[in-house]
Amino acid sequence: MTLLTSIPKDTRQQLVWLLDQLVSPGVVSATLAATDGLVLSHTDGISRDDAEALAAAVSGLWSLGRAQSHLVGGGLRQQLLEYDGGMLLLSAAGEQTALAVVTGPAHEVEVDVVAHRMNELAAQVGPILSAPPRRADGPGRS
Template sequence: MLAELDVPGVRFSVLLSEDGLRIAHSGNITRDNADRFAAAASGLRSLGKALGEFCGGLGDNVRQNVTEYDQGMIFITAAGEGAVLGVSTTAEVDVALVAHRLNELAARVGHELGAVPRRGGARP
């Protein structure tokens, strides 16, 4: 499914659990870097939740984070219960096209592959 994000300007995509574990990745990224990206994307998503109250809500319903850098952008989008999609792009990407494809894919992933959140607690 991640191959659907193969549009001009997309470097790679990573499907991760909300707690930062890589589930799958595609594009020009190694598994180790995809693991690092997943952990960082989860952290950025958490920061977005903390800022949500300043948008008039409780802060726990972040739909999408978009961070722009000199050489590209990072999109992080909720993809169902416990799953998140992250995408890295170049600076020349069509932002509207990537956001559209990302939201379509997030809806499919949420429906088909939603990751079950891990629960804390002692093991027997």
């Protein structure tokens, strides 16, 4: 698993254990991403390059979902995309942070169980993983 290095070592170890708990029969990988498209963490079931591409997609999907929240009221909490070969589940995991889980085909996974476990994980790690918006005047910017 890869983690953002600014997270304290004790917290990193706890997050490794928690995120790895999502990987079960039918679950291929789990990725934590800032909603601006940066990878915060990912399991071994996905390469770093694929995790970065997924984090970029999460950013776009999350933005689209939030833009349409006025149609159903309230904030965006989860999204599910189903493909021929599997599913992508997205869940809020703290302020400006999302959890993305890739599964195998729908008939090989209990989606309700995976979604429930994602919500449990988000409740446990959300405050730790909250990624504040980056500032335009940050390091390297004028």
